[in-house]
Amino acid sequence: MLGLLLARQGVDVVVLEKHSDFLRDFRGDTVHPSTLNLLDELGLGEALAARPGRKVDALRATFDDGSVRVADFSRLPGAHPYVLFLPQWDFLDLLAEEAAKLPTFRLVRSAEVVDVIRGHGGRVAGVRVDDGREVRARFTVGCDGRGSVVRSVLGLRPKEFGAPMDVLWFRVSRRPDDPVGLDMRVGAGGLMLCIDRDDYFQCAYVIAKGGYDEIKTAGLGAFRDRITARAPHLKDRVGEVASWDDVRLLTVRLDRLRQWSVPGALLIGDAAHAMSPIGGVGINLAVQDAVATARILGPGLAAGSCTDDDLHKVQRRRQFPTAVTQAAQRLAQRRVVDPLLHLTGPVDIPGPMRLLDRTPRLQRMAARAVGLGVRPEHL
Template identity: 25%
Template sequence: MTAYEEGGSVEQFQVVVIGGGVGGLTLALRLAQQNTKVLVIEKDKNPGKIYKGELLQPKSLLHFREMGIDHRIVKTSHPLPTIHTYEMKEAADGTVEESMYIPLHYDRLPVTFPEARMIPHEKLKNIILEEAVKHDSFHYWNPAAFQKFTSMDSKVKQFNRAMVKKEGEEIEIQADFFVGAEGRSSLMRKAMEQQLVTTQYNHHFLTVTFPRPENYTEARMYASHKSFIGLFPLPDNEVRCVLLIKPGDYNRMKKEGLHTFYDPIIQFEPELKDCVTQIESWKKIQLMIPIRHNIHEYVQGNAAIIGDAAHAVHPMAGEGMNLAIQDGAILGDLLNWMFETNNLEPKHLRMFEKVRKKRADRLSLLSHFSALGYAWSFKWYQWGRMFALKRFERHPILHYKHMLNISGVGWWMYTPMDAARFLGPSSMYMRSRFKKRSQKAVFTDQDDYPWRKKRQSSEED
């Protein structure tokens, strides 16, 4: 008998999700859609004011399609089929000229959504929440904060009951499974006694959203030997901007005035002058300190952690929010399968870790390397980056591999052969073999949901 079926005086759920961020809500929607009784505990009453991830990778869109909410997301977001990157030559007097143009093409991917999409973070969460509350099996306590586990068998890491603070009252709850989706500071991770492996960086970012001209619809990244700026159009004629700075620059810039923020943006994108200068206060501009952390295990007993609780990644490749969504979608499918087939032994949760950990680790590393590409302000460093980027862009296999891997749609391992491709002529590849191999690298339902095969084979038996 499951804890949920046992009943009693304590409130019972099949799954309790701690944290109603984008990862927790995606998980809960997937569970509620299959009538799994789920409780989401979210401590913040009001929508978050800090900027978070807004770029949706194609794989996240595919998961939302499986959940039947892609049309709402497409309607509310801005498409980016290509990211235009420009390497700029910056003279001592601050004048800049283009040295190299490198387009990164999502539209080469053989998938339903061959594009990234920009959507305001809170709007995305609202869509998921609005869809989830349509289901009776979805329960949302907000504001309410998870505090601690009150009953657990530490030998087998079986978490039984938890204490939640809701409207000043302490309420005990019970569940068959607990999921920590509380972001970077995770009490669940602590309860699982998972040690963080952390990487820090030699740079920070300033980030802000401001108005854009209607025809400014393409994503652009500008880099010189000492500057980096990303400009990503959002719907409703807004653009999200990120500016790389050195630690300590933020305080200096604040002292010197807002022009220190406007100037680098106008320097690379003069047509945004009238837009960026509409930012009237430093309060609107957010300091973002990139960090990367990993842990060894995402699952212990009947508990799992997803999203930033399990893996924070450097934001350069736009992966953080996507990893959280993809974790939520895949863990949700597994838990539904466990309840549907009455396979409730916690050991089955390990299948989530098997599918997701390798993918998250790879994308964390890819984001880390992307960050290193912009980490030092030397001219020779920029020349090296330009050489590498151009080689990646012009070779069809290398370009495809990169876009496939960052999109989350598949994984095509980098091999020693890539070194030859990197250095050799771009015509050095066989079109027919490329087509076959490139399709094989796309994740199938079998790769995403291996437990479904178990269902099929047990039905066949």
């Protein structure tokens, strides 16, 4: 996204992608109205609509004693009163294809960054990739995720807020009469989410932090039993999880850098602030960071007048919405997720969620907080 926005302003951009393509599963698929609005502003709304995705205008949660609606997106303002569940590779391919039309944009695949290049006075002057090539640049932006190599070699250490859970990702087939959109199941020991991808479900099984080894020791059969306890309608196909190779562990982190930049380099997205999966906000916060970065730095980069001091403006713009969103995630982790992970008996609908289910106005407020977020960016 940042590369596309800068190239549209005439800035020479090189994007380094570690892999040969974007076709990797178990990545963020939740595209919120705030991001959909930005794509409209970019003129990419129709192209995105042509990609395979599921529109969901409400979020529901199923407990042992029934289901409740917790967010109603249908009355959000704007052209997109819904959340779009779209494989992340389709989203990234769209951006890459659009950027490739611009003469100042270049995408280099299979280029894993392993170090930064230092220039005069230690200022970052580019990066070095795993085959020894050097890519020199006036400014380097690290968008390489929660395990950021750029952040590590710069010696920047984020403040850790902790997370009580990890997530196991897997897939099972979906049938026409199965739930549509996002199916969230809550029970003793945690929760499971099934994301509708048309002919299969992408499933996220939330476990206690560090509990994966214990689950593996108990055996694959016991894990399948856990799945069917959460989602009985999957009982006749849970055998599709045939080995532990079909399961991917996401180690959840929630952290934020105190300093997002050094002379010559800036960090944004998960590299600057790893988000909890709660609310599915990660990709959307990263897009917001990219838009703010392009708006703040783009004109100066195009004119050759951008300075290291300008990098600090990005953090000043994006730190507040990031901190507020992370505070909400920390509260949800502490008050909702952590207690669920330690319950052993039936889990009935909590009183606050019953109130939420009976109060449409509260559902709309929840949808606005999740779907539009704090101080959404515009081009």
